[in-house]
Amino acid sequence: MGHLLFNVIALFTLIAAVGVVVNKNAVNASLCLLLSLVGVAGLFVGLEAYLLAFLLLLVYAGAIVALFLFIVMLLDTKGDARPTLNRLPAAARVLAVGLVGAGFVSFLTRGRLPEPDLTKVPALGADLKLYAYQLFTTYLLPVQILGFLLLIAMIGVIVLSKKFEGLEDIK
Amino acid sequence: MKPNYTELFAALSPEAALIVGALLVVVLDLTLGRKKIAEARWHAAVRIALLAVGLAGCFTFASGRPGAEFGGAFMLDALAQATRYSVLVLAALSLALLPGTARMRHPAEFVAVVLFATAGFSVMATAQNLLIAFLALELASLSLYVLAGFDKTRPESAEAALKYFLFGGVSAAFLLFGFSLLYGLTGSIELNVIARELGAQAASPLLVVALVMVLVAFGFKAAAVPFHLWAPDVYQGAPAPAAALIASASKVAGFTFFARLLWSGTGASSGQAPAWMLTLAILAGASLLLGNVAALAQRNLRRLLAYSAIAHAGIMLLGVMTGTRFGPGALLYYTFTYGLATVGTFGVIAIIERAGRCQDLDDLAGLYRRSPLLAGCLLMFVLSLAGIPPLAGFFGKFLLFSQALRLTGLTGPAGWLAIAAIALSAVALYYYLIVLKRAFVTPAVAGTEARIAVPLKPALALLLAAALLLALGVFPSSALRLVT
Numbered sequence: 001m002g003h004l005l006f007n008v009i010a011l012f013t014l015i016a017a018v019g020v021v022v023n024k025n026a027v028n029a030s031l032c033l034l035l036s037l038v039g040v041a042g043l044f045v046g047l048e049a050y051l052l053a054f055l056l057l058l059v060y061a062g063a064i065v066a067l068f069l070f071i072v073m074l075l076d077t078k079g080d081a082r083p084t085l086n087r088l089p090a091a092a093r094v095l096a097v098g099l100v101g102a103g104f105v106s107f108l109t110r111g112r113l114p115e116p117d118l119t120k121v122p123a124l125g126a127d128l129k130l131y132a133y134q135l136f137t138t139y140l141l142p143v144q145i146l147g148f149l150l151l152i153a154m155i156g157v158i159v160l161s162k163k164f165e166g167l168e169d170i171k
Numbered sequence: 172m173k174p175n176y177t178e179l180f181a182a183l184s185p186e187a188a189l190i191v192g193a194l195l196v197v198v199l200d201l202t203l204g205r206k207k208i209a210e211a212r213w214h215a216a217v218r219i220a221l222l223a224v225g226l227a228g229c230f231t232f233a234s235g236r237p238g239a240e241f242g243g244a245f246m247l248d249a250l251a252q253a254t255r256y257s258v259l260v261l262a263a264l265s266l267a268l269l270p271g272t273a274r275m276r277h278p279a280e281f282v283a284v285v286l287f288a289t290a291g292f293s294v295m296a297t298a299q300n301l302l303i304a305f306l307a308l309e310l311a312s313l314s315l316y317v318l319a320g321f322d323k324t325r326p327e328s329a330e331a332a333l334k335y336f337l338f339g340g341v342s343a344a345f346l347l348f349g350f351s352l353l354y355g356l357t358g359s360i361e362l363n364v365i366a367r368e369l370g371a372q373a374a375s376p377l378l379v380v381a382l383v384m385v386l387v388a389f390g391f392k393a394a395a396v397p398f399h400l401w402a403p404d405v406y407q408g409a410p411a412p413a414a415a416l417i418a419s420a421s422k423v424a425g426f427t428f429f430a431r432l433l434w435s436g437t438g439a440s441s442g443q444a445p446a447w448m449l450t451l452a453i454l455a456g457a458s459l460l461l462g463n464v465a466a467l468a469q470r471n472l473r474r475l476l477a478y479s480a481i482a483h484a485g486i487m488l489l490g491v492m493t494g495t496r497f498g499p500g501a502l503l504y505y506t507f508t509y510g511l512a513t514v515g516t517f518g519v520i521a522i523i524e525r526a527g528r529c530q531d532l533d534d535l536a537g538l539y540r541r542s543p544l545l546a547g548c549l550l551m552f553v554l555s556l557a558g559i560p561p562l563a564g565f566f567g568k569f570l571l572f573s574q575a576l577r578l579t580g581l582t583g584p585a586g587w588l589a590i591a592a593i594a595l596s597a598v599a600l601y602y603y604l605i606v607l608k609r610a611f612v613t614p615a616v617a618g619t620e621a622r623i624a625v626p627l628k629p630a631l632a633l634l635l636a637a638a639l640l641l642a643l644g645v646f647p648s649s650a651l652r653l654v655t
Contacts, residue, residue: 106376145306156317159280
């Protein structure tokens, strides 16, 4: 049962992810991304990581995809005709298909992840208290670095998007 | 495990100094600098930043207790410390170039982002944990994307930033895929645990996929063929001080980071040649060939430097291969001296740009008459890049090639690569000498003969870089002792 559920949700996620790439309309692509994220959240639920599933839905599906949609609407990009990949040389196509095929075959024949010892894996994604405790102790430094990362992103956006007024006064 | 925050702070005090410096620069500029003219704001920002970098250097010296820190998340070994010093020196030189060169708005933001990037490089040098390593890499990369697009008077700058960002984003995605596979294979994000687990497992195709993904990101960071396409556009479009940082400190930190990952994380703990050796050899060979040959065709000085950087990346990849047996000394020596020469060259470009244009090789014409100081410094830097004794570039190449020949003999991949690299060095000499010919022999075009004024700080930075190149070339063993 668990395997069946995993397979169904994984397939759903992958199909939605392919939809993001092939959709020519940016709004449809964003909505496919939303579906794909819902699928990933489903996978987390399957792993009993309810907190992560909830956060994923809240932050990514809720906030970030909504932001994507806003920006798509603001930019008003139509799904224009765009150059297709048809001009790819035949040799490159054969090579790519061959490489992907070889990868698949080698996965199917030899690719086995070591069976995880579930007792050793800490269940951090299930409980808010455990999760928060880890964030403020073991992962304190990554959280700090992430804070500075966002600060740089903010400075960069402000500087790069500010209206250009000419440089006569500072020459 | 109960983490010890005092120890953590002591180990990371250089990065803390850099970040506090960055915040101070922005805050002081927004409060005290509002009414000042731009020139004064540049000088003030650079002064604070240089102070922060100097302080970080002192803290690095003080935090020297070697060993793993914070539950194995960091490693303060000789390689980490030497990389930290190198990164700080290169960042300080790039910063010192700023006041004489920049005609951009937002001085404080530029300087602050440089400091953030330096902090990122410094964490990259010490990280022993995939999560922190990735975050540090992104801290540095994000800063560099912003810096590349800082010059809003030129559309090339925006183009450079966009290309760099798109390539960088994709390579970061590859790196994350690779890391998640490594985590899946070993159940840990700590490098020493990963090494132990991988040593105990049989080779699996998943490990190969993970390594390929990591190598894609490495190839991007190092600008190795076939992941080099961003380099010429970024070198051409980015403001010169930003290009100097991208070409120097970012390279040093990137090579330390990825070499550590490959050596200790996924290296040959069982004693055989690691699985990534052959792939790396192919990347190195392709970079050497394409970089050197494409540089011959360039008429744009910055694009020429970019292709020469691709060729140098090939040699550095050779250094990653030899480092498995001979230690990191030669690789770090090479990347650092290469960084010094590149910062210097971009510094000369930046100062010439202040007086006019400096994109094409022809813009160098008559440099010897226009500014003997700049021409002399350019001579040192370019000859070091070409590998002429007694400059440091020669000794770096000599050390790496001799190690490569000893690694597998003449017939192994490293030996072949070393021979190819020696042959292609002759090709490289040709295009480096063309640069020097323009600067020293070709007379200036009418209308551009005016002398170039060189401000004090950039002049000191150039002279310091040239002196370091000479000193490291004459006394290489004292520098190598720091690393080993």
